[in-house]
Amino acid sequence: xxxxxxxxxxxxxxxxxxxxxxxxxxxxxxxxxxxxxxxxxxxxxxxxxxxxxxxxxxxxxxxxxxxxxxxxxxxxxxxxxxxxxxxxxxxxxxxxxxxxxxxxxxxxxxxxxxxxxxxxxxxxxxxxxxxxxxxxxxxxxxxxxxxxxxxxxxxxxxxxxxxxxxxxxxxxxxxxxxxxxxxxxxxxxxxxxxxxxxxxxxxxxxxxxxxxxxxxxxxxxxxxxxxxxxxxxxxxxxxxxxxxxxxxxxxxxxxxxxxxxxxxxxxxxxxxxxxxxxxxxxxxxxxxxxxxxxxxxxxxxxxxxxxxxxxxxxxxxxxxxxxxxxxxxxxxxxxxxxxxxxxxxxxxxxxxxxxxxxxxxxxxxxxxxxxxxxx
Amino acid sequence: xxxxxxxxxxxxxxxxxxxxxxxxxxxxxxxxxxxxxxxxxxxxxxxxxxxxxxxxxxxxxxxxxxxxxxxxxxxxxxxxxxxxxxxxxxxxxxxxxxxxxxxxxxxxxxxxxxxxxxxxxxxxxxxxxxxxxxxxxxxxxxxxxxxxxxxxxxxxxxxxxxxxxxxxxxxxxxxxxxxxxxxxxxxxxxxxxxxxxxxxxxxxxxxxxxxxxxxxxxxxxxxxxxxxxxxxxxxxxxxxxxxxxxxxxxxxxxxxxxxxxxxxxxxxxxxxxxxxxxxxxxxxxxxxxxxxxxxxxxxxxxx
Numbered sequence: 001x002x003x004x005x006x007x008x009x010x011x012x013x014x015x016x017x018x019x020x021x022x023x024x025x026x027x028x029x030x031x032x033x034x035x036x037x038x039x040x041x042x043x044x045x046x047x048x049x050x051x052x053x054x055x056x057x058x059x060x061x062x063x064x065x066x067x068x069x070x071x072x073x074x075x076x077x078x079x080x081x082x083x084x085x086x087x088x089x090x091x092x093x094x095x096x097x098x099x100x101x102x103x104x105x106x107x108x109x110x111x112x113x114x115x116x117x118x119x120x121x122x123x124x125x126x127x128x129x130x131x132x133x134x135x136x137x138x139x140x141x142x143x144x145x146x147x148x149x150x151x152x153x154x155x156x157x158x159x160x161x162x163x164x165x166x167x168x169x170x171x172x173x174x175x176x177x178x179x180x181x182x183x184x185x186x187x188x189x190x191x192x193x194x195x196x197x198x199x200x201x202x203x204x205x206x207x208x209x210x211x212x213x214x215x216x217x218x219x220x221x222x223x224x225x226x227x228x229x230x231x232x233x234x235x236x237x238x239x240x241x242x243x244x245x246x247x248x249x250x251x252x253x254x255x256x257x258x259x260x261x262x263x264x265x266x267x268x269x270x271x272x273x274x275x276x277x278x279x280x281x282x283x284x285x286x287x288x289x290x291x292x293x294x295x296x297x298x299x300x301x302x303x304x305x306x307x308x309x310x311x312x313x314x315x316x317x318x319x320x321x322x323x324x325x326x327x328x329x330x331x332x333x334x335x336x337x338x339x340x341x342x343x344x345x346x347x348x349x350x351x352x353x354x355x356x357x358x359x360x361x362x363x364x365x366x367x368x369x370x371x372x373x374x375x
Numbered sequence: 376x377x378x379x380x381x382x383x384x385x386x387x388x389x390x391x392x393x394x395x396x397x398x399x400x401x402x403x404x405x406x407x408x409x410x411x412x413x414x415x416x417x418x419x420x421x422x423x424x425x426x427x428x429x430x431x432x433x434x435x436x437x438x439x440x441x442x443x444x445x446x447x448x449x450x451x452x453x454x455x456x457x458x459x460x461x462x463x464x465x466x467x468x469x470x471x472x473x474x475x476x477x478x479x480x481x482x483x484x485x486x487x488x489x490x491x492x493x494x495x496x497x498x499x500x501x502x503x504x505x506x507x508x509x510x511x512x513x514x515x516x517x518x519x520x521x522x523x524x525x526x527x528x529x530x531x532x533x534x535x536x537x538x539x540x541x542x543x544x545x546x547x548x549x550x551x552x553x554x555x556x557x558x559x560x561x562x563x564x565x566x567x568x569x570x571x572x573x574x575x576x577x578x579x580x581x582x583x584x585x586x587x588x589x590x591x592x593x594x595x596x597x598x599x600x601x602x603x604x605x606x607x608x609x610x611x612x613x614x615x616x617x618x619x620x621x622x623x624x625x626x627x628x629x630x631x632x633x634x635x636x637x638x639x640x641x642x643x644x645x646x647x648x649x650x651x652x653x654x655x656x657x658x659x660x661x662x663x664x665x666x667x668x669x670x671x672x673x674x675x676x677x678x
Contacts, residue, residue, distance in 0.1 A: 046480065050481060051484055101464060101468075151659065154660075155659065155660040160464060161410075161605060161609050161655075161659065162659065165606055165652040165656050167602075168599065168602070168649065168652045169649045169652045169653060172645040172646075172652075175648075176645035176649075179643070180643055299468060299472070335479050335480050335482075337475060337479035337480060338480045340472040340473070340475055340476025341473060341476035341477055341480065342476075343472050344469040344470070344476060345473075347466075347468065348451075348466070348469050351461040351462065351465060351466060352455075352459070352461075
């Protein structure tokens with residue numbers, strides 16, 4: 001976190017913190033410009049090599065993501081919202097050396113439980129219903145992550161493997177629910193009944209698809225940042241992530257207990273992403289509810305270098321890529337999956353940059369992976 | 376009834392073939408102390424490679440290009456994780472994105488509209504005599520040649536892993552790289568070889584998916600098989616024979632889905648599809664304290 005202070009400790013002490021903050025902002029801006037350049041260069045090269053028209057494709061990408069206030073709100077930010085939350089779920093887990101790649105499953109189970117609850121919960125006032133269902137989604141996500149947390153704590157099962165299993169089980173569970181107990185009343189389509197109006201998150205303004213889910217997601221990012229940097233809990237997260245053995249011995253932290261709880265919180269955030277997605281965007285449960293938000297979240301979190309506030313910006317970048325990709329496919333005939341190549345190159349570039357800079361974060365992550373599951 | 380069982384068993388082996396290939400590759404990777412969750416990208420790259428290769432020749436060139444595509448992606452993984460020591464989970468995620476993105480883009484660039492399929496005759500080779508055996512005859516001996524290859528690979532794998540110096544070196548790198556280094560083994564080379572072997576097998580798995588199982592290429596047709604292979608390695612307890620049996624179990628779950636749909640039975644087949652994953656979790660939980668994952672996969676050695 002305090003990388004710039006560590007790089008120039010004397011400067012930070014003598015000149016004061018404003019210079020340090022300024023240089024950190026400048027560094028962030030520089031990184032952003034470098035990443036955007038890399039993005040455009042990669043995309044243009046791939047398109048040129050595969051024989052697609054480059055300029056119309058780039059124009060469509062821009063039009064579909066930042067082209068107008070409408071697409072920015074209703075396409076880019078709508079897609080960014082679940083990415084912020086799943087990105088935060090991954091950030092929290094990775095910070096503590098928990099390799100939770102199960103955000104996808106936790107999101108799906110969160111959405112499924114909201115769909116199930118909506119059938120049974122009587123028509124409440126929205127001010128009661130919305131927080132209640134959001135909490136149910138969070139609880140469901142935490143429970144799903146709890147299985148992997150329990151397997152790790154009690155049986156030493158690697159969470160990398162168990163969360164992959166749980167993602168598949170969650171996907172099949174949703175497949176079963178939308179053809180069985182939760183299928184819409186007519187019994188034709190493999191999806192649940194639409195949520196009643198009281199269970200839908202209202203739009204931020206008329207004429208946009210953007211809902212109050214976005215400010216809520218940003219609030220979660222701010223709260224997580226505050227907790228990570230300013231609380232004893234956040235100190236434990238960072239201590240365990242940095243060195244679990246030292247945290248246990250010198251920090252007198254019960255690493256198994258703390259890790260278990262952090263894992264649950266990570267799942268809860270992903271579950272809330274699922275709840276907000278069904279209440280704010282899809283309004284019914286179906287199999288492809290998430291186009292892989294839980295997996296993209298890993299890229300979102302890494303691009304943000306596991307900083308909760310930067311996750312918001314990173315999620316908006318990925319949201320704009322995915323929104324722009326859809327428009328590229330519609331108007332320029334370029335396959336939308338081309339942006340996955342761009343995302344992969346950005347990820348590899350971030351990993352590479354971490355190495356070239358002597359990357360504290362990367363060596364830290366590499367070390368953590370080898371040590372994490374010993375506890 | 377007998378016909379139904381024969382159909383089910385044959386479908387089991389056919390769907391298990393690509394899974395077994397990919398999982399046997401990942402087994403070597405994990406035995407070397409790494410985990411490649413980019414396998415999903417490697418498999419789809421192999422599938423697309425098979426399509427390209429078979430278009431300019433026969434099944435053999437199809438498999439050759441499939442292997443080449445798998446090797447290429449796993450080489451990226453190896454360079455990053457083994458030599459640059461980057462985080463494996465993040466690198467693997469990038470490889471999966473790269474594989475799915477690149478194959479999807481190239482497929483539409485060269486074959487046009489999405490959803491259209493290029494049909495390839497799946498080459499089934501019935502072995503005379505033995506394929507007429509009751510029940511298991513068609514399942515074991517009326518398959519694609521790539522399945523027969525596995526009959527040789529699994530026992531050879533066991534011999535290699537537990538009865539050869541190279542196999543010992545591989546296991547040593549996964550269990551205790553410092554000791555391996557002291558014994559004259561070069562861990563990075565072993566890990567590079569393991570990842571490239573994983574890429575070869577993952578590419579073959581994609582090739583088998585196109586050339587032996589489906590008979591066509593479709594975007595994203597790997598459909599999670601790379602991740603399933605990681606489950607199979609765990610369910611098979613990091614042992615070649617165990618991996619082969621686990622792959623058959625996952626194949627059986629899929630075959631059961633075909634069977635239920637073909638018979639028109641309205642059973643919730645998703646339960647059967649989810650069952651192998653639940654079983655994998657239970658197996659992993661039950662292995663506590665006994666031999667399981669290579670030590671380096673699950674943290675530093677005791678003491």
